Every structure is written in C-alpha cells, then in structure tokens.
Amino acid sequence: MSQIKPVNAGLLGIGTVGGGTYTVLTRNAAEIARRAGREIRIAAVADRNIEHARTIVGADVRLTSDAFEVVRDPEIDIVIELIGGYTVAKDLVLAAIENGKHVVTANKALLAVHGNEIFAAAHRRDVMVAFEAAVAGGIPIIKALREGLSANRIQWVAGIINGTTNFILSEMRDKGLPFAEVLREAQRLGYAEADPTFDIEGVDAAHKATIISAIAFGIPMQFDKAYIEGISRLESIDIGYAEQLGYRIKLLGIARRRAQGVELRVHPTLVPAKCLLANVEGAMNAVLAQGDAVGATLYYGKGAGAEPTASAVIADLIDVTRLHTADPEHRVPHLAFQPGQLRDVPVLPIGETVTSYYLRMRVLDKSGVLADIARILADGDISIDAMIQKEAGEGESQTDIILLTHRTVEKNADAAIARIEALDTVQGKVTRLRLELL
C-alpha cells in the first residue's frame, strides 16, 4: 500500500492521551494501514513543552509550541485536538475547520458547551468532527448509538460515564469508608485529580450525558439545561441501606425521551444489585441503551487512560481517513441525524422527572409516625414499594425509616417530602435519592 499517500495528522497536546495516541499509532501502524487502506501518520505535534514532546515522538515529527501553526499547515489533513477546556481548544477547532481540516477530539466539555456552533461550522465547510473519545473512553459508544442502533427510536440511555466517581462509590461500598477518605485515596492512586470538582460534582458526566442525548434523540446540545448532582454529599449509611434493600448506588448520566421533552440528568442513583450496571466496579465505564426494536444493550470498558482513550481517537482517525475524500452525504451525520433534521425538543426541568425514590428520615420512635408518613405519600398518590424501619436502640428515642417509592413525578415527591419534614415526629431533613429499575 506504499503507493497511496499517507494521511497527515497534526496532534495538538501530547499529554496522557496524546502520548497514548502516538504510541498506539506507531505500535500498530502496519495493522492500522491494513484496515484504513493507507498509512496514518502524525506529521506535526504542538505542545507547550517541546522538550518533553521530543522524548515521545520520533525525529521525523515536526514539533512546535504554536498550535495555530499546525492548524494552518496546508500539509495537515486532520487535526487531533487533545488540549481540553473551552477556550484555546475552541479557537483551535474552529480555526482548523475554517482551514478545511477534519477534526478528531476527545473534548467533551467543548462539545457539550459549544458543540452546536462547532458542528454548524463543520457542516458549512464540509469537514468531519469526530468525537468517539469524548464519551466513555475506549468504549465505542458514539458509534453504537449513532450507527449500530440507527434502526431504533432510542428510548433512554443510562451510563456510568465517569470512572473517578465509580471508583469512589465502589470503594465506599466495599470498605464502608466515608466519601472524603476515599476521595483522598483516589487522589493518591491517580484516579482523582488534585481539583476533583468536575468529576465528583457530576459536571464531567453531564458533559458526556449531554452529548449522548444529542445523538440518541437528534436534538441540539443543551448542557445548560442538564440537571447535575454529584456524589460529594452522599453518605455511607445510604449505601448500606440501599444494599439491604437489594440496590447499589451509582452516579448515572441519564437521557430519557418523554412525550413532552427529554430528561437529561446526572445524580447518584439506586439500581438493582442484580443488573449488570450495578456490577460495574472501580474505574470502569458502562452505558445501557434502550431502543424500541433492540431492547436493552450494554457497552462496557475502560472509560479513561492513555491507550483506551487513544483507541477511540485512532478509530476516529481511521473513519475520517476512509471518508476524507468522500462526499458529505456518504458520512455519518455528526449528531446521528442529518443536519437540518435535528428537533428542538426541550430538556424538561428536574421537577418533571418521573422516577422512583429512596427516602431516609430520622423519626421519633413513637406509634403512629409511619402512619402519618404513609398518609402523606398516599395523598400525593405515591405508592410505597419497600420499607425498612430500624428498631430504636436501647434508651434511644429516635430511629430511621427508609422507604422506596414507586415511580412518580419529582415535584410530587418534593411536595410530599416537604410535608413529611414538617411533621413534629420527623427530625431534620429527609434524605432523598433517585432510583431507576433500568
């Protein structure tokens, strides 16, 4: 195949994923060329730290500290953006598109926040922006949703799409340790960053859920409408009670189609202990997608790390290489549906969510308390599915009641909770977690 001209890629940022991409492309060069039909080579690398970059790449790769130079380089066919963030990365991606280059990116934040603008620009310039690596690392979930399930009206997608929080939740459950302690361990082991906010507060998962919602339902990115709740306030006691009731707690990103709009939300969620998603442990990711024809399908693998993420970046490079000179109509549309065929379906406010709930409350150990609570729930048309009432310890005047409800509209649940909290016999706030039967 040496007679066919190689495709030249320019790599912006050679950190963990960039280094992995270079390594895998080099190691598997022969096999990749056998698949793609031509060689794919990194012709230029831009990084702030040129000396470090030189320790990774071969002498034939041009190095520069000016990423815009790569983006303007007429020799470059595809720009691989692995810088991250919304600012410089956005300028670079838009400049690459304006220069007629295809873009491969792992940048979920950029796409969730500025994707509509970026895909519109790419459409105008007839170039591809590929982003398999932006969601769930090495798992080919974008391809599965966008192409593999294309026969389906996708009904919902629920995923463990942040490895840091799944590692923390697995450890909290396994070892019975509180959040703060496990977070410190995760930071020590490199599973959590020094500033873990984006991960633990659910922002990273919400970026990914936003992208999933767009390609699953054919709607624009609406990250600003996503409901986001992280795991930093989750208490070990609730993990324990959930376990007793046959559930595990996972941070899920959920996109669900409803008659009036879509639900787009990230929050700790009780899931039945027997379902596969509940058994995804440590830093692994998994996405469950429900289509009207196929039913439920699940995709599982490593959601982060140098080579797993590189696997997705390079799969995109191969796809883009194959369709490089093809007419735009031969390509898979960026958001799964043809441009102009997206629908402006609104993201519903969280109060309109329909789901089940786990409620934990501290009550006086007196007769009639449970009856009062059950009455309030019945008034709100909320059925009780399971209950634990702890026996008060000797000499204690208070005890815990834990309830699981059937599905109801969240604003109903909130109203009932407010009434429960107003009872003299209920102490403090009710702890409320959402529950999905999947």
Place this chain on the structure above:
Amino acid sequence: MSQIKPVNAGLLGIGTVGGGTYTVLTRNAAEIARRAGREIRIAAVADRNIEHARTIVGADVRLTSDAFEVVRDPEIDIVIELIGGYTVAKDLVLAAIENGKHVVTANKALLAVHGNEIFAAAHRRDVMVAFEAAVAGGIPIIKALREGLSANRIQWVAGIINGTTNFILSEMRDKGLPFAEVLREAQRLGYAEADPTFDIEGVDAAHKATIISAIAFGIPMQFDKAYIEGISRLESIDIGYAEQLGYRIKLLGIARRRAQGVELRVHPTLVPAKCLLANVEGAMNAVLAQGDAVGATLYYGKGAGAEPTASAVIADLIDVTRLHTADPEHRVPHLAFQPGQLRDVPVLPIGETVTSYYLRMRVLDKSGVLADIARILADGDISIDAMIQKEAGEGESQTDIILLTHRTVEKNADAAIARIEALDTVQGKVTRLRLELL
C-alpha cells in the same frame, strides 16, 4: 427530504426476522429517514407463502414467490437475504452481487461456510455485503470489532453467542435440572427449535465465532477448522461443582490470537462467577473483546428475536444506503482489513490450545490416590490451582475428586488425563472441561 429518491430494498423471506424488519422499517420510517438522509423502502418481497406475506406488508409492496425475480429486478438497490441455509441463499446472494446489488444478510451459516467466495465476488462487483445481524442479533458487535476497535491489535474475543444454549445452561444451574429436561422446556417456550442440533451442538456458535475470528484478525473464514463441542453431554453435577469452586459454565465461542496461529473453538467453559460474562443469563448474548490498546470491552443485548435482529438488519441498510453511491475505498472493508490485506494465518488444532482445565474423576476412597494423580500432573508440568475431594458417604468405597489446573497445552492435559484414567484407583473416564479466566 422528499426530493431525494428513496432506496429500494428487496426482501427475501418474510418469516420472523423479515417480518420484524418490515415492521420496524415502517414504524420508524420518519426517524430512519432523518438519519439516513433518504427514505428506505421495501419495494418487493419474495416468500414461498404469498398469502401470509400479504398479511404483513402493505398493498404498495410487490409480492412474488420467485426470489430470483427480486434479485434481478433493476428497480432494487439492496437485497435483504433472510432465507437462511447454504443452498438457495448462496445462489441468491451471488446472483444479487452479479446483478450489482448490495446485500444485507443475517445468514451466519452462509458466511462462515461460503464467505470467502461471497466477499471475493462482492469485491469484484464493487458492492457491499453487510452482515451485522449474523452475529449476536441486535448487538452491534460487527461494527464494534470492525470499526470501533480498529486502532487495536485484537488479542481475543470470547462470546455467549447462542441464546438457546445460554438459556438452557441458566435453567440447569438455577433449577438443578438435567439437560434433557431443560431442553424440552426450552422447546416448549420457543427458545429451542424442534430440531435443536445446530444450537445445542455448538454449530451455530461456531458459525458466529468463525465470522468474529475473520474480522478480528484479518484472516479468511475457516469454519471447517473450528473446534466444536456442544452442551448436550454436560452434566448437572459439573455445574454444581463449578459453582462450589466459584465458576459458572457458559457455552463460549472463542477466537484467540497466538504466535503460531489462531485458536477458534466453541465449547462449554468455566468462567469466574464474578465476571460480567458469567452473569449473562437466559437467552441474552454478550461478547467480550480484548484489544491491546483498549483492554477488555463487553457488548451485551438480545441475540435473537424478530425486532432485535431487525435492528441489526436495518442498521446495515442505513449504512449501505449512505455509502450506496460512494467509491469502494470509502467503505469499511468486509472483513475489516482491505481486500488483499488478509493474512493466511492457520487455525491451530485443538491440541495446541492453551487454557486451564476442570477435571472430575471417580476414585477409590484410598490413601495415596490423590498423590498418584498429583504426580502425573506434575510430570506433565501441570500445576493444580484448586481441588475438591468429596468425602465418601458411609459404606461407599468411591468418591469424586475435582481439580482445576493452571494453563497448559491441551495435548499435555490429554496425555496426563490418559495416564490418570489408566490408574487402577480411577474409575471410568475423567470428565474434562476447559476454563478461561478472561
């Protein structure tokens, strides 16, 4: 999009999957057109039973009992082959190709046995033969292996790719019932056919494993070299002992890359009870693929049934529609690697397989028996990983020994087993099952 001419598909065979395909294409027509960029319509249907076919399809669909008429019809762009088997289906597929039509098929038997000839013909005529539905029903595993993991040197793939046998094994374990009884129940429930041979003897799984091996490693189809062992001789007692040792027994299709060739085999396999594959229950399918960059990834869903299989057929229809008028180099190669870039890597004889073993033997309850057995294994360089020796019941002179070995070459294991069977203290044959740690 009404200004763009629809793509016309001709459907050969409107049984379960054909009916599902028609139903889903009709129900989701609008959404499918929004994805594909044009309408996909079934213009003609060929079926032996025209009257039955008419009860399924609309009046605008031409019906015929002559499938060759559809294959020759100049109005038809894509032929959907859902007849099954190797004989007429082969002639029809080759005739469709010769007539310059693209083919979508769910026929794993045809591809595993005649795939090399069919893909060569398709290559000569510049048409696509798409076959997502041939492996694991609605799970987009062909796309994942061929495109999603294209950066990787795929090391091995192991899958539960036959729902009938997985249903039977799940029931045998859950209910402690023998094979024959569960098979009858499976037939009653429609999970097994009246003649279940192809399923229970592993032939169907071997067809699928053959296809997987080709696209994972870039080798031709070599179904005749596959090692095939079904579940009809599996005893409940071994399911029970496996459970005690922390394993479950699944019928796996395995394709593994080795230095000297590839392993291609289907057999009942012990897998650790904690791994996700062990927890795939009932008629569900799942495929675990290991790539050098991505690590392990898993794909799970319904492996059969009208609409799940239709989901895969229609995904192919959409892909083919999109690339219908594209140059061949813009298409994904049939077997993942460019034609001419396949490698003639041999399938290794089963004796060259390297795996672990579960051995059960009936022995005289005398001292020294275990020492003799352990000595034979040590002589063959086979290490013991775990053991159960049942205490003989009161008045019984025989008992069971169950051993798990470390990994070894199968011919070594066989030689050791022959020596063990020759011991005076060992009664009858040793039951030998393979074990994979995955």
